[in-house]
Amino acid sequence: MTGHPCPLCGACAAETVFDRRNVPAHQNVVCETAEDARRFARADLVLAFCEKCGFVFNQKFDSGKLNYSAVYDNSQAHSAFFQRYLRDLCDYLRVKYGLRGKRLVEVGCGKGDFLRLMCAGGMNRGLGFDPSYVGPETGEEGAIHFVKAFYGESRCDRAVDFLYSRHVLEHIQDPAKMLRSMRKALGDDANSVIYIEVPDLAWILDQAAFWDFFYEHCSYFCAGTLRRACQAAGFEVERTFPGFGGQYLCLEARCAPGCHARAKPDPGELGELRARIGHFRKSVEERMQTSRERVMALRERGPCALWGAAAKGTTFANVIDPEARYIRCLIDINPSKRGKFIAGSGHRIIAPEDISACESEIRGIFSMNSNYFEEQRAKLAQLSLNIPLIPL
Numbered sequence: 001m002t003g004h005p006c007p008l009c010g011a012c013a014a015e016t017v018f019d020r021r022n023v024p025a026h027q028n029v030v031c032e033t034a035e036d037a038r039r040f041a042r043a044d045l046v047l048a049f050c051e052k053c054g055f056v057f058n059q060k061f062d063s064g065k066l067n068y069s070a071v072y073d074n075s076q077a078h079s080a081f082f083q084r085y086l087r088d089l090c091d092y093l094r095v096k097y098g099l100r101g102k103r104l105v106e107v108g109c110g111k112g113d114f115l116r117l118m119c120a121g122g123m124n125r126g127l128g129f130d131p132s133y134v135g136p137e138t139g140e141e142g143a144i145h146f147v148k149a150f151y152g153e154s155r156c157d158r159a160v161d162f163l164y165s166r167h168v169l170e171h172i173q174d175p176a177k178m179l180r181s182m183r184k185a186l187g188d189d190a191n192s193v194i195y196i197e198v199p200d201l202a203w204i205l206d207q208a209a210f211w212d213f214f215y216e217h218c219s220y221f222c223a224g225t226l227r228r229a230c231q232a233a234g235f236e237v238e239r240t241f242p243g244f245g246g247q248y249l250c251l252e253a254r255c256a257p258g259c260h261a262r263a264k265p266d267p268g269e270l271g272e273l274r275a276r277i278g279h280f281r282k283s284v285e286e287r288m289q290t291s292r293e294r295v296m297a298l299r300e301r302g303p304c305a306l307w308g309a310a311a312k313g314t315t316f317a318n319v320i321d322p323e324a325r326y327i328r329c330l331i332d333i334n335p336s337k338r339g340k341f342i343a344g345s346g347h348r349i350i351a352p353e354d355i356s357a358c359e360s361e362i363r364g365i366f367s368m369n370s371n372y373f374e375e376q377r378a379k380l381a382q383l384s385l386n387i388p389l390i391p392l
């Protein structure tokens with residue numbers, strides 16, 4: 001038990017879920033040299049579970065440790081599988097909400113890929129906010145404007161029909177404030193809609209996916225917690241549903257008129273979450289140990305690699321092989337990561353095309369995300385590489 005108040009509901013009863021000290025502050029920033037990577041800023045990840053509302057948050061989070069500058073790169077746009085996911089999501093949202101000739105706002109648009117998709121062919125007008133955005137300030141012949149800064153409703157000086165935010169809320173220390181600010185930007189038009197997408201806490205807990213808990217993410221939601229947080233901010237939640245093979249939690253809501261009472265959690269739902277946390281606590285050490293043993297067993301035959309040098313791969317490598325002694329390298333299809341080093345452990349990142357240069361050495365590759373497994377296997381086949389690809 002700790003006395004640190006819950007950022008979502010203010011309650012003081014929070015219990016530790018997962019405790020990892022001195023982890024790299026960023027997972028989606030790569031370094032020029034192994035030395036830079038090992039000197040990368042570190043911080044503590046101490047996740048606590050709020051008994052009152054079900055929110056899970058990093059009690060030791062200090063936003064000053066993070067820097068979402070242009071070098072921050074969490075783009076998955078190089079994957080055909082991910083592109084398909086974005087296209088399907090775009091089609092779904094456009095059809096369901098009749099998004100044609102509408103004014104869209106994306107909070108945390110990254111490099112702008114999804115906003116361009118939503119506004120393609122002059123279909124809609126878009127405004128995207130992200131301090132890590134790189135590129136021209138306008139796109140789609142002036143239909144899109146990018147603001148290289150954090151979102152704030154004061155920056156949003158035009159009427160908005162549809163506001164969405166994908167994988168942002170988990171980076172925010174005070175998500176309630178962020179949701180209120182989104183609500184304010186939408187005004188009182190009951191036709192205005194929001195779409196929110198975050199990692200699903202329930203999925204992480206069920207899988208004991210320790211590589212999905214990292215410093216950049218200070219806030220974790222299950223469906224009930226996210227629904228109540230949106231209701232408290234003045235939204236009427238239409239539905240929550242799983243996305244991306246269950247890894248994501250998605251929410252659609254409309255603006256609710258009037259004042260907003262904080263909805264109480266269902267005791268059954270909180271009990272279910274508590275049971276999931278109990279399962280995670282019991283199984284996570286074993287999961288780490290098994291992962292270590294699998295890496296070591298593979299290494300008996302020769303060096304191994306991880307496929308995926310984003311947050312999951314970086315976290316996994318830092319937990320399992322913090323001194324970069326057993327995992328030879330990380331493979332990633334993002335060309336801007338090629339030849340760079342992951343923060344913390346300093347493992348080198350190579351492109352798939354570089355594998356053949358060390359084919360005689362690499363005896364096995366662990367795939368960091370089951371969603372990309374087939375795509376990775378196809379790439380190995382295309383490169384005529386006969387190296388076993390192993391799911392985690």
Ligand SMILES: [Zn+2]
Nearest residue numbers: 006009050053
């Ligand atoms: Zn709480």
